[in-house]
Amino acid sequence: MGSSGSHATVIPDGDSIRRETGFSQASLLRLYHRFRALDRNKKGYLSRMDLQQIGALAVNPLGDRIIDSFFPDGSQRVDFSGFVRVLAHFRPVDEEEAGIRDPKQPEPLNSRMNKLRFAFQLYDLDRDGKISRHEMLQVLRLMVGVQVTEEQLESIADRTVQEADEDGDGAVSFLEFTKSLEKMNIEQKMSIRILK
Amino acid sequence: MKERLGRVEHSGRGTEANRGECREAAAAAALTFRGLGLRSAPAALPGLPGDRATSRSDLHRGSLERVRRAMDGADLAGKILSTWLTLVLGLILLPSAFGVSLGISEIYMKILVKTLEWATIRIEKGTPKESVLKNSASVGIIQRDESPMEKGLSGLRGRDFELSDVFYFSKKGLEAIVEDEVTQRFSSEELVSWNLLTRTNINFQYISLRLTMVWVLGVLVRYCVLLPLRVTLAFIGISLLVIGTTLVGQLPDSSLKNWLSELVHLTCCRICVRSLSGTIHYHNKQYRPQKGGICVANHTSPIDVLILTTDGCYAMVGQVHGGLMGIIQRAMVKACPHVWFERSEMKDRHLVTKRLKEHIADKKKLPILIFPEGTCINNTSVMMFKKGSFEIGGTIHPVAIKYNPQFGDAFWNSSKYNMVSYLLRMMTSWAIVCDVWYMPPMTREEGEDAVQFANRVKSAIAVQGGLTELPWDGGLKRGKVKDTFKEEQQKNYSKMIVGNGSLNSESD
Numbered sequence: 001m002g003s004s005g006s007h008a009t010v011i012p013d014g015d016s017i018r019r020e021t022g023f024s025q026a027s028l029l030r031l032y033h034r035f036r037a038l039d040r041n042k043k044g045y046l047s048r049m050d051l052q053q054i055g056a057l058a059v060n061p062l063g064d065r066i067i068d069s070f071f072p073d074g075s076q077r078v079d080f081s082g083f084v085r086v087l088a089h090f091r092p093v094d095e096e097e098a099g100i101r102d103p104k105q106p107e108p109l110n111s112r113m114n115k116l117r118f119a120f121q122l123y124d125l126d127r128d129g130k131i132s133r134h135e136m137l138q139v140l141r142l143m144v145g146v147q148v149t150e151e152q153l154e155s156i157a158d159r160t161v162q163e164a165d166e167d168g169d170g171a172v173s174f175l176e177f178t179k180s181l182e183k184m185n186i187e188q189k190m191s192i193r194i195l196k
Numbered sequence: 197m198k199e200r201l202g203r204v205e206h207s208g209r210g211t212e213a214n215r216g217e218c219r220e221a222a223a224a225a226a227l228t229f230r231g232l233g234l235r236s237a238p239a240a241l242p243g244l245p246g247d248r249a250t251s252r253s254d255l256h257r258g259s260l261e262r263v264r265r266a267m268d269g270a271d272l273a274g275k276i277l278s279t280w281l282t283l284v285l286g287l288i289l290l291p292s293a294f295g296v297s298l299g300i301s302e303i304y305m306k307i308l309v310k311t312l313e314w315a316t317i318r319i320e321k322g323t324p325k326e327s328v329l330k331n332s333a334s335v336g337i338i339q340r341d342e343s344p345m346e347k348g349l350s351g352l353r354g355r356d357f358e359l360s361d362v363f364y365f366s367k368k369g370l371e372a373i374v375e376d377e378v379t380q381r382f383s384s385e386e387l388v389s390w391n392l393l394t395r396t397n398i399n400f401q402y403i404s405l406r407l408t409m410v411w412v413l414g415v416l417v418r419y420c421v422l423l424p425l426r427v428t429l430a431f432i433g434i435s436l437l438v439i440g441t442t443l444v445g446q447l448p449d450s451s452l453k454n455w456l457s458e459l460v461h462l463t464c465c466r467i468c469v470r471s472l473s474g475t476i477h478y479h480n481k482q483y484r485p486q487k488g489g490i491c492v493a494n495h496t497s498p499i500d501v502l503i504l505t506t507d508g509c510y511a512m513v514g515q516v517h518g519g520l521m522g523i524i525q526r527a528m529v530k531a532c533p534h535v536w537f538e539r540s541e542m543k544d545r546h547l548v549t550k551r552l553k554e555h556i557a558d559k560k561k562l563p564i565l566i567f568p569e570g571t572c573i574n575n576t577s578v579m580m581f582k583k584g585s586f587e588i589g590g591t592i593h594p595v596a597i598k599y600n601p602q603f604g605d606a607f608w609n610s611s612k613y614n615m616v617s618y619l620l621r622m623m624t625s626w627a628i629v630c631d632v633w634y635m636p637p638m639t640r641e642e643g644e645d646a647v648q649f650a651n652r653v654k655s656a657i658a659v660q661g662g663l664t665e666l667p668w669d670g671g672l673k674r675g676k677v678k679d680t681f682k683e684e685q686q687k688n689y690s691k692m693i694v695g696n697g698s699l700n701s702e703s704d
Contacts, residue, residue: 034374037383040611054379055668056372058677059685062365066373090370119362140357143365145683147690156357156693164359172359181360189363192371194338 017081021088022108027194031087035080045077046070061143065122085109089118092191113178115190120177130171133161284428288470301627305475308626311414312602315407316389322403338375357693378668381574384605391602393625418624422473426623429471434520437464438527445530457531458509465506472499473627478507483634485510485563485593488556492585493595494657495567496575497608498615499622500597503630510565511555515539533561549588556590563593568650569670574607575599577664581654583646591637594653596661600629611673633660 011017011032018028036042038050051067052058060066070078070086088109107114123131123139136157144153164172164180172180287300392414440460447453469476484507485491491510493500504510512534516525525536535555541547555561568581575598586592599606604625608618622628635656640649658665669677 031374037379038373051373052676053672054372054376055672055677055681056376056378057369059682060365060369060372061682061686061689062362063369063682066366066369087370087374090367119366122362122366123359143361143686144690144693145686147683147687148694152694160357160359177359184360184363186363189360190367192338192367192374194374 011080013081017084020081020109021084022091022094022110023084023088023194028084030194031084032080035083045079046083047077061145062122062139064142065139069118069121086118087192089115090190090192092193093187110191112186115186116178116181117174119190120174123172130169130173131161131177132171133157136161136172284425284432288429289432289467301470301473301475304473305627305629308603311410312391315392315410318407319390319403322407338371340371361693377577377664377666378579378672381577381579381666382611382673383574383609384607385574385576385601387601391626393604414626418626423623426471426473429467430619430623433464433467433471434524436460436467438523440464441527441531445527454532460531461505461509461528465502468502469506472502472622474499474503475627475629476503476506477631478634479631480634481507483593483636484508485595485634486591486637487561487563488559489563489591489593489637490552490556490585490588491563491565491593491595492568492581492653492657493565493597494575494578494661494663495569495572496597496599497572497606497618499606499628500567501565503597503632504565504595507632509562511535511562512565513537513552515542535564545584549584552585552588556588568654571670571673572608572610573670574609575601575663577666578654578658578661579666579668579670581650583650586640586646586650586653589640591639592653593637594635594657594660596633596635596657596663598631598633598661598663600631603627603629606630631661635660 011028014028017023018025021028023031035046038054039046040050040053048067048071051070052063057063057066070082091110093110093112120131121127123135125135125138137153140148140153140157161170161172164176166176166179167173392411394415437460440463441457444453444456444460447456491504493504501512509532511532512528514525514536516522516536516538525534528534529536533555535551537548537551552564555564566585568585569579570582573579604622604627606622606628613621638649638653638656640646644652655665657663
């Protein structure tokens, strides 16, 4: 993006990021250029406002939750490695890679489990490992704005939690979440293929 | 003699008409002085005895030598300057006054095109296949699935909320983070093949010695030959504009004044366009905006104004600036009625609309020129047209402007470059090549509101210029998107999970 005239851009910690996320060198370069383009004031990191200025993200019903996922633990800045780490969840699953994986290594960020974990934490506002009815209500409210009444929203939240909740504690744990979505083709629905 | 020489040069520079005479006068004066100089030394010391005479005359001759050499140097510089200016006058200024072209720029463009084609072939031969990153600059970098919300959520209308809905939205959100249509429009377009300018060099690897030599030659030509010429022309153009319009402004209102002001505007704009080596093709001149109409165009840079006024006079609309721009604005408004607003007045939309309505009601006044996008976009797309200009009424004359980025990038990235560095970049590019399409006039139809009309005009301009059409506001360059757009998305989603009957009517 843009004619910056830089050949041989050196990405800070490029090698370790590549190992951790599994992106190819070309993809990583593209993402780095994108990171620099989003960082309008050349601070070296992104703030919430930088992400909110992306029009298509700001109108997304889950936009705020997605932006929050870049800022874990209450931080206000995300550097390039944090940026890529989130995006790595959406890397398409390479069949070969899944087969030859060394079981002693940590799971790659784009495995089915990790994709599900990413989706789970979009709902789990306080990161306690459970989606309570209250949290479900709040996220639903984010997604529909003022278009739906409180009663309708509560009935939807109640129904959803009841369907997924197996041990009857009134909240959806991560395991219950994965079980309710076991038939879904997560790999295809949560993948973004970078062409070049 | 020296003083007379100095004075002749000085007055010569002041008015163009005397330049030719100045050259002759300077040459004559120099010769005379040299003649006098040679004769004066011995003549001043007649009949003195040998030694003292020689030493004193030596001293005199030595100092006179130095003075003579200095005079020669100044005289040479004077000659070069005057030849230079005569060339400029004869080859560029006079033809622009009469709207005639001598064909020099065409020859330059032909050479340039041939050179760039040669360079492209060399680069393609030189790079190995794998590292050719893109064959089209406008294809996105991620594979997109453009299905609408309903299909993406794999449901029918009225179905209920599912936990998996989050997948669709998070994917769309992350896609927007990796690449969105809007942010890329606020930086210069990437070229398909390199055009031998350092600034567009993104992935350059060393290809061959010849290519590098051509590039070095290009740099020399652009900075040492073209840049001084262009700066001279720009300087002359702007001064002429200010002086000319001030002079014309002294006249009483009459058709003579209008004719003269048109002449001054056209001449100066042509000079300024030549100062950028601009090659402009006008299409469909029969649709050129008429008096009492509003001309609407897509905005890429301040040069758009120059390009349009070279082919016709317009009344411009804008804020009053300070500095050089302010001087130009004040001078121009004396000769013909432009509409300049104070910064405070710009905020009052009714006032602006009222003044513009008054302007177009007078059928004798020139057509107004407006850029409804409100900000500079990089010439690959057309963004939302603000409805203000379309509420005034009157006939709209759309104009599409498309620059050819191969010869020079005209986009002004105002957050990256200020006006002066932007102009310098313009003057050190190869050339500014663009196409201007005049389009048939449009008026608001029955039952169409200003926003729909604005979108209709926008589509017409986008289609004609070969640009993408985006519904986003150019204001996203600096600010956040309005909440109303988010509410629309929320509305769509709500309809799906709740069903038609039970929607709240709290929207808008």
